[in-house]
Amino acid sequence: MxxxxxxxxxxxxxxxxxxxxxxxxxxxxxxxxGNTPYVAVDALRILxxxxxxAHQRDLGSHVANASFMVDPAAQGxxxxxxxxxxxxxxxxxxxxEAIQFNFVVSTNMGAVSLWKxxxxxxxxxxxxxxxxxxxGYVDVHVMHRFLNDG
Amino acid sequence: MxxxxxxxxxxxxxxxxxxxxxxxxxxxxxxxxGNTPYVAVDALRILxxxxxxAHQRDLGSHVANASFMVDPAAQGxxxxxxxxxxxxxxxxxxxxEAIQFNFVVSTNMGAVSLWKxxxxxxxxxxxxxxxxxxxGYVDVHVMHRFLNDG
Numbered sequence: 311m312x313x314x315x316x317x318x319x320x321x322x323x324x325x326x327x328x329x330x331x332x333x334x335x336x337x338x339x340x341x342x343x344g345n346t347p348y349v350a351v352d353a354l355r356i357l358x359x360x361x362x363x364a365h366q367r368d369l370g371s372h373v374a375n376a377s378f379m380v381d382p383a384a385q386g387x388x389x390x391x392x393x394x395x396x397x398x399x400x401x402x403x404x405x406x407e408a409i410q411f412n413f414v415v416s417t418n419m420g421a422v423s424l425w426k427x428x429x430x431x432x433x434x435x436x437x438x439x440x441x442x443x444x445x446g447y448v449d450v451h452v453m454h455r456f457l458n459d460g
Numbered sequence: 461m462x463x464x465x466x467x468x469x470x471x472x473x474x475x476x477x478x479x480x481x482x483x484x485x486x487x488x489x490x491x492x493x494g495n496t497p498y499v500a501v502d503a504l505r506i507l508x509x510x511x512x513x514a515h516q517r518d519l520g521s522h523v524a525n526a527s528f529m530v531d532p533a534a535q536g537x538x539x540x541x542x543x544x545x546x547x548x549x550x551x552x553x554x555x556x557e558a559i560q561f562n563f564v565v566s567t568n569m570g571a572v573s574l575w576k577x578x579x580x581x582x583x584x585x586x587x588x589x590x591x592x593x594x595x596g597y598v599d600v601h602v603m604h605r606f607l608n609d610g
Contacts, residue, residue, distance in 0.1 A: 368478035434584010
């Protein structure tokens with residue numbers, strides 16, 4: 311999982327982590343309290359991963375939050391879509407009523423498109439909230455999907 | 461600060477914390493790593509408080525996030541507005557370029573109105589993301605304001 315994390319954050323165009331993020335920080339992000347991590351495997355190789363957790367505690371705990379990373383070398387293989395579909399099922403089984411993504415970089419067209427395909431919609435756009443490695447400040451989408459109609 | 465925290469979360473209509481939140485959890489929320497807390501005082505009594513922190517790490521760290529609580533007994537005294545104005549100044553001094561609130565309960569008209577007065581706008585609305593004690597599931601606003609024009 312660490313090599314995938316490093317490959318994903320190296321480009322500075324989709325995730326908020328600096329390319330110099332430490333292994334310990336990455337470990338905490340994936341395995342810290344409240345997170346449930348999953349991986350996608352092809353034979354014995356990890357292709358991608360996601361984690362799911364409550365978006366908020368207590369009075370906001372009916373909404374899940376999830377984060378995904380796919381090995382850049384595995385892009386185009388349907389790994390993201392498979393993880394997304396798995397996440398929808400797991401979130402439903404866990405009793406969540408919706409999933410919310412807080413930080414979908416607007417220029418990450420692959421992610422925006424994938425989430426729309428899986429039934430998510432953009433419910434908000436925060437202007438210039440992400441410092442893109444090449445493009446400078448770009449907008450960030452909040453995306454959301456109810457689970458009871460899935 | 462603990463009595464104000466208890467009074468604010470007791471009603472279950474504005475904050476995500478359960479009325480049964482422990483003192484330790486409240487302490488961590490206000491004084492945990494990355495947070496800078498402030499209080500408003502009238503003589504020697506604390507009337508309200510806010511904290512400011514980076515909304516995201518690294519490539520999102522130019523946006524601040526802040527959270528406010530005002531003693532219900534001090535409502536109508538301008539404490540929230542004074543804290544909000546102080547927060548805008550502190551965020552500017554700290555070098556942030558914007559402030560984002562993630563979880564403004566849509567039925568909390570006082571808060572929505574105050575933030576609009578202070579130049580914030582609603583950039584997103586997450587449907588039914590807060591379980592209101594009396595109204596059931598209600599929407600939550602994401603509100604945002606740039607600081608460079610202030």
